[in-house]
Amino acid sequence: MILRDEIQALIPHQGAMCLWDEVLDWDEATIRLRARNHRDPAHPLRSDGRLRAVHLCEYGAQAMAVHGGLRAAGTGARARPGVLxxxxxxxxxVERIDDLAGDLECEAQALAESADSQQYAFRITHAGTLLAEGRAAVMLQGASA
Known part of the structure; x- marks a missing residue:
């Protein structure tokens, strides 16, 4: 299992903006992660005392970043930062997630990649119930290696 400190070493999101607490498992094509911070009253994405489900898209995008960081680290490199x-x-x-008692889990799968972009599918669940799913595309910054 890969924990929060190791995750923060792989991605640009730091402190409270690092949304994932642990990597449960991963391979070249997929990653599974877990988070508990959605219950935190000081969550940086909260507004009006609520954390809305639309923010699960950021959780999905960060799952991509963590996966990219792990894959790059496996080759001795650092992942290039990306822009959603x-x-x-x-x-x-659901409409909101701050009122969910258990942990969030995500599975993200790489669908398409080029030297300068990536596309992933993501599914986020709580206690085995689907909360959100979709696809996200990222353009990688900096020169191709």
Whole structure:
């Protein structure tokens, strides 16, 4: 299992903006992660005392970043930072997530990659119930290696 400190070493998101607490498992194509911070009253994405389900898209995008960081670290490199450029086919099954008692889990799968972009599918669940799913596309910054 990979814990929060190791995750923060892989991605640009630091402190409270690092949304994942642990990597449960991963391989070259997929990653599974867990988070508990959605219950934190000081969560940086909360507004009006609530954490809305639309923020699960950020959880999905960060799952991509963690996966990219792990894959790059496996080759002795650092992942290039990316910019989220598109969300497609996103469905949200709830309005908010701050009132969910258990942990969030995500599975993300790489769908398409080029030297300068990546597309992933993500599914986020709580206690086995689907909360959100969709696809995210990221453009990688900096020169291709």
């Amino acid at each position: 450029v598109a969300l497609r086919g996103v469905t949200l099954q």
